[in-house]
Amino acid sequence: ATKPNVLILGAGYGGMVTATKITKQLGHNDANVTLVSKHNYHYQTTWLHEPAAGTLHHDRTRMPIDNVIDRNKINFIQDEVVKINKEDNTVSLKENEDVEYDYLVTALGAVPETFGVPGVFEHSFNKWTVNGAREMKEHIEYMFARYHNEEDPKDDLLTFIVAGAGFTGIEFIGELSERVPDLCKEYDIPKNKVKMYVIEAAPTALPGFDPELVEYAMNLLENRGVEFKINMPISEVKEDGVVLKDGEEIKSATVVWATGVRGNPVIEESGFENMRGRVKVDPDLRAPGHDNIFIIGDCSLVINEEADRPYPPTAQIAMQQAETVAKNLRALIKGEQLSEFTPDIKGTVASLGGKEAIGVVGNKKLFGTSANFMKKMIDNRYLWILGGIGLTLKKGKNPF
Ligand code: FAD
Numbered sequence: 001a002t003k004p005n006v007l008i009l010g011a012g013y014g015g016m017v018t019a020t021k022i023t024k025q026l027g028h029n030d031a032n033v034t035l036v037s038k039h040n041y042h043y044q045t046t047w048l049h050e051p052a053a054g055t056l057h058h059d060r061t062r063m064p065i066d067n068v069i070d071r072n073k074i075n076f077i078q079d080e081v082v083k084i085n086k087e088d089n090t091v092s093l094k095e096n097e098d099v100e101y102d103y104l105v106t107a108l109g110a111v112p113e114t115f116g117v118p119g120v121f122e123h124s125f126n127k128w129t130v131n132g133a134r135e136m137k138e139h140i141e142y143m144f145a146r147y148h149n150e151e152d153p154k155d156d157l158l159t160f161i162v163a164g165a166g167f168t169g170i171e172f173i174g175e176l177s178e179r180v181p182d183l184c185k186e187y188d189i190p191k192n193k194v195k196m197y198v199i200e201a202a203p204t205a206l207p208g209f210d211p212e213l214v215e216y217a218m219n220l221l222e223n224r225g226v227e228f229k230i231n232m233p234i235s236e237v238k239e240d241g242v243v244l245k246d247g248e249e250i251k252s253a254t255v256v257w258a259t260g261v262r263g264n265p266v267i268e269e270s271g272f273e274n275m276r277g278r279v280k281v282d283p284d285l286r287a288p289g290h291d292n293i294f295i296i297g298d299c300s301l302v303i304n305e306e307a308d309r310p311y312p313p314t315a316q317i318a319m320q321q322a323e324t325v326a327k328n329l330r331a332l333i334k335g336e337q338l339s340e341f342t343p344d345i346k347g348t349v350a351s352l353g354g355k356e357a358i359g360v361v362g363n364k365k366l367f368g369t370s371a372n373f374m375k376k377m378i379d380n381r382y383l384w385i386l387g388g389i390g391l392t393l394k395k396g397k398n399p400f
């Protein structure tokens with residue numbers, strides 16, 4: 001019999017872990033495995049706030065795909081996925097011919113959610129990708145470099161706005177606020193010229209997170225010069241700043257958008273039933289009504305029955321789903337029983353720049369250097385899962 005074709009879309013947390021685990025589940029003669037992704041490198045979305053603010057080189061967050069997957073076992077196509085044609089089991093790509101599949105794993109990640117706020121795509125930095133991070137970093141430095149070259153330097157050149165005090169917004173401002181003193185020194189700019197705002201629609205920063213840790217984070221960031229505007233949705237982004245719900249305008253040459261995510265537009269484009277681009281998957285992680293299509297990571301939606309709402313989309317869940325999917329692909333191919341996915345949420349740790357962080361692990365609250373240590377260990381653990389000790393030593397972070 002001919003070997004079935006397994007096709008994996010997206011080389012992020014979900015796709016990479018599926019690819020590496022599947023080669024352990026299946027032998028060479030069991031299936032042809034193909035991975036398709038936009039770039040010839042894998043990048044760590046969870047580290048991107050660092051290169052975006054310029055506290056870590058972007059190359060530290062990415063690695064050539066060939067260095068991680070075994071090309072003798074997995075075929076790689078660098079291309080952009082345009083559409084999943086689920087009726088004929090093919091995927092349309094931007095440059096290459098359609099690819100056929102017998103089993104599909106969709107792990108294309110997320111795109112920014114704007115909630116209909118006008119001007120986001122035109123006037124803000126919103127791409128949490130390597131290319132997006134490089135652009136943010138260069139732009140921030142350029143604002144500092146421009147300042148003394150303007151006849152009448154406008155303060156808004158040095159006003160930085162972060163939209164959304166979720167984990168992405170908080171982690172980004174943590175890095176930026178940590179770097180600002182160095183930038184001021186480098187570009188001969190008095191520190192009081194720099195303004196940093198975090199603007200949040202909900203009644204608190206990090207809604208739903210431990211209030212004591214939220215307070216710790218806000219105090220620390222305020223001490224670094226960050227001003228919070230809480231309970232204040234941004235209603236428009238303009239070329240020269242933002243408009244708030246109460247009508248106030250804040251002028252700024254730099255608006256960084258971090259108000260949440262929705263699933264990759266390929267999901268909607270391909271006609272899957274979805275909520276904000278995310279498919280509510282069956283317990284075995286297949287798309288309802290599609291026996292041969294798995295959807296994982298930020299494109300999937302898994303309900304936390306206890307809380308009666310979806311789990312927030314995280315790398316933690318994407319990687320755990322990938323392990324289940326690798327097993328379930330094997331089960332489908334071998335005609336065995338599929339397993340159900342049960343998330344095992346270990347906790348949440350967020351960096352605040354420098355050696356600062358906050359987190360909850362199990363039922364333990366962490367802050368300061370112990371949280372920072374834990375955050376670095378979590379970052380390293382992922383490298384370990386993906387590529388063992390070799391990759392961890394090569395790309396890992398020093399936790400001390
Ligand atoms: P991703 O890892 O984003 O991968 C998607 C892949 O698909 C990418 O390689 C992309 O290039 C590729 N792709 C996209 N579109 C196409 C296309 N059309 N064609 C081909 N390829 C395509 N979660 C945590 O658990 N812990 C954290 O500490 C954490 N920190 C974060 C920090 C930041 C700054 C951000 C932005 C997010 C963070 N998250 C964190 C969330 C986490 O990054 C995501 O939940 C996770 O990346 C989802 O994994 P994924 O595999 O679905 O998508």
Ligand code: NAD
Pocket residue numbers: 115117163164165166167168169171199200201202206207232233234235258259260261312313314348349350351
């Ligand atoms: P999020 O949805 O967690 O937070 C977005 C925030 O923006 C919310 O607090 C929301 O109230 C606010 N907001 C929405 N519209 C707004 C508006 N018009 N004006 C002002 N504020 C507005 O999104 P995120 O921070 O991008 O995170 C995305 C996912 O990635 C989440 O699941 C998160 O848990 C995960 N993540 C985890 C970590 C970590 O564990 N360290 C870090 C980053 C992201």
